Amino acid sequence: MIGEREKFRHDRSAYERPTLGWRCGRAALWRRPCARGPSAAGACGGVADCTPGRQGDSWQCRRRPADGGPCAAGPGSDGACSVRHAACAPRRSLRVWRGRVTLLAAGLMLSLIAVFAGSTDMDATRLSSLDPGALSAAHAHFAGEAGCAACHNAHGRGVAGWWRAFRGVGAGDSPHRPLAAMCLDCHGFNGRESLAHNHVFEGRRASTSTDCLMCHTEHKGHNAVASTITQAQCQTCHTRKVNGFATDHPPFPAGFPHDHAQTVRFDHVSHFGKHFADPRLASQVPAGGCVGCHQVENAGRTIKPAGFDTACAGCHGDAIGRREFVLFRWPEIESNEISKDEVLEACGADGETLAELRAAVDAARRGTPPPAPKSAAAFSAVSADQPTAVTAFLLGAPADDAAQYGIPVQELARAMMRDGVDPLMQLLARLGPAASSRNLLAGLNAEQLRRAACAWAANREYEAPGQAALPGWRADALELRYAKPVHADPALRAWMETWAAAAPADGADRERFAAARKELMSPSEGPGACFKCHTDNGPSDGPLALRWHHTLSDARPLTRFDHRPHIDLLGPEKTCTTCHRLAAVVSPTGAAFQPLTLDTCTSCHAPGRVRDDCNLCHVYHQDHALIKRMMSDAK
Amino acid sequence: MRATRTNTLIVWITAAALAALGYWHEVTRRGLGDPTFVTGYMLFTLMVFLSLYNGRKKLSMISLGRVSTWLSLHVVAGFVAVVLFVTHAGTLWPQGWADRALALLFYLVTLSGVAGYALQLWLPGRLTRSGPEIIYERIPAEIAGLRDAAEQAVTDAAAQSGFDTLGRYYVQTLSWYFARPRYWLSHVFGGRYAEFWLQRRLATIRRHLSEAERSALGRLAELGAAKTAVDAQHAMQSVLKGWTLIHVPLAAALLTVAIWHLILVHVYAR
Incomplete structure (x- = not known):
């Protein structure tokens, strides 16, 4: 029992076999287990106390000392042990059970994967072992009947397609199209998609090529943003350190943001300085100042003017009709070079010709010579x-x-x-x-x-x-x-x-x-004096x-600005003149307003006030647009 | 002392590796690179390494380093795996059934691993304090021996005293206690319910016994105390052995789903 050290002696204690797959059935029932234990095949080893050994012509009992040594009866003449017990039912060991449960768990996972691999579709509520997560709202409705295959080339192409995809995009004759290439089936840019900002920058021709997947991720949920580029990531290429907009942003260019070519000319200086101040024109001046002409309710990057009929026709409507x-x-x-006869033949006789003919007839009746025709004159x-x-x-x-x-x-x-x-x-x-x-x-x-x-x-x-x-x-x-x-x-x-x-x-x-x-x-x-206002290029x-329409200049395709939040914050009366201050004279480029400086923006956009990170005003892609072919294919 | 030095070395190397990994991950991410493939493969390799610990225990006949060193590596690698998982996934609860199943299994394996490690820190000390340690496989024989001794004491007392009071009481009450391990949960949590139960039962019968039977009752009290100690050994050792029944199968399921995830990534994410 406990504390009996001799129980651990080699000739006194049982030899335990925890690594074998079976354990004694008697021990499992909390009874005294036999010393020999089950065989490797799971057969009870306690049916007899020993396995007698042959010595010459007789059999010798070989019961262990721990079990009492050789028995008195000894082996039978056939060499069988004379001390017999009822056989037990050996049980599986803990190790075997652990192995079985482990295999069962792995098998269960494989089964679940196999069963639910076939149920893939675009329905996020259905279980699928291929389901990587819900698409963003921007993409959720564009996959259409193609489903996953709209973006994933290997989907639905069987084992061969999966194998080609697994081998990778550069695998010889593999027709597998990489994921980034599939993006371009729908998305287009004004420039090569693999270039930084889709643009070749002078002095940066050796820039590393880019890939859609560097910035964009999907299957992060319906409300997820597909791109999460940070200010720190911008500065991987933009080596000038910008810790804050107010402190580190380079000054705006001279004339910013009015230094771009105008698509529709309008001289704000003369209109505000001279015409709108003229009392004779008071009834024709659009009411409300800037918002009298500009559609503030549709404010975006620009606030487009209301159009000719609303903003201009009051004063300039008649001028067009006068220029035929x-x-x-x-x-x-x-x-x-055209003879009278030709005209007479093609057009018939007109009044003058008829008068000459009538005079000739009258002269003939009177018997006088006919009058000389006018055409004969010089x-x-x-x-x-x-x-x-x-x-x-x-x-x-x-x-x-x-x-x-x-x-x-x-x-x-x-x-x-x-x-x-x-x-x-x-x-x-x-x-x-x-x-x-x-x-x-x-x-x-x-x-x-x-x-x-x-x-x-x-x-x-x-x-x-x-x-x-x-x-x-x-x-x-x-x-x-x-x-x-x-x-x-x-x-x-x-x-x-x-x-x-x-x-x-x-x-x-x-x-x-x-x-x-x-x-x-x-x-x-x-x-029509069209080009008094409209421009050409x-x-x-x-x-x-x-250029018939008021359109935004493409001079800064990587910059964005939204007038709306500024108007909402300051109100239309104060917003315009806070930033757009009229210049004394129109600049050679046509700008009628004083340029903006950083101070104009940093009064609000600064740490602790309003957002001032790069992504607020700068975009990565140049003129990103959906390819129209996709829209027509979707029908 | 040697184990402490080894563990300290493992911790420092791990801390340095994690710092290097964090720096590389941030630099790569800022450089618009994709660190997820590298972190994913690192995590998968780590999972395979973690699963080797189970194999190491089965190959005790081969010299593959000290088991204590393996355990230290297993624990530290498990911690690194958690850091790598969060870094790799970028979230604690990913989207999609497949990835969520993977995450759930990862968390279950981690929790069961942490629980197992805590048990290994907690129970061995209690096993030592609770009395002589017994090899787990010998506990049935030990209980059978105690039961035989108890029955022998009761039989001897009846023969000496001529009364069967203790014998009948043993058959009706105490034999239940000696039949198999009792009060498993109490022993696991260090409770003394078994001891109180036994003392109450022995105190109840004492006043009704003859002098000879009281002597046997003292013997039964000794045997009962020994049985309580064996039961405590059984309860704590069965917990130490049994938690792997949860941890190892979960780890196998995790490895299976991780391989599926790896295939999907190579087929769908490139």
């Missing part, structure tokens, strides 16, 4: 003007040399007298294929043009029936013009865009084209991009 577009003007010609041109620059370009003749433009102009008149609009349409083809597709002469009355051409061919002014009341093409006296244009007139806009897009190559033509374009797009004299003799 003269497409063709019957010019001064040196000699009349030719005197009805017009003393030059053709328009547009006509000169279309005819391919100089506008200031009547000897050169005379024949082509009369050829055009002769053709229009016979065929109306078609000859003019053929001439417009010189502006390129876009000219015919735009239908630049839409609404032009072919019969009116033919009659005007008849008059011009007969060296007379055309008398139009009535006055022009609505915008449209009209022939009158010696001109074919687009009358009474309005703001955003589609016909005038088509002409401007056609002329902006065209760029003839020939030397002489190039000069005439430039002159015509200058005439059309003249800020003061051009049709491009070479003077090449294709131009016209």
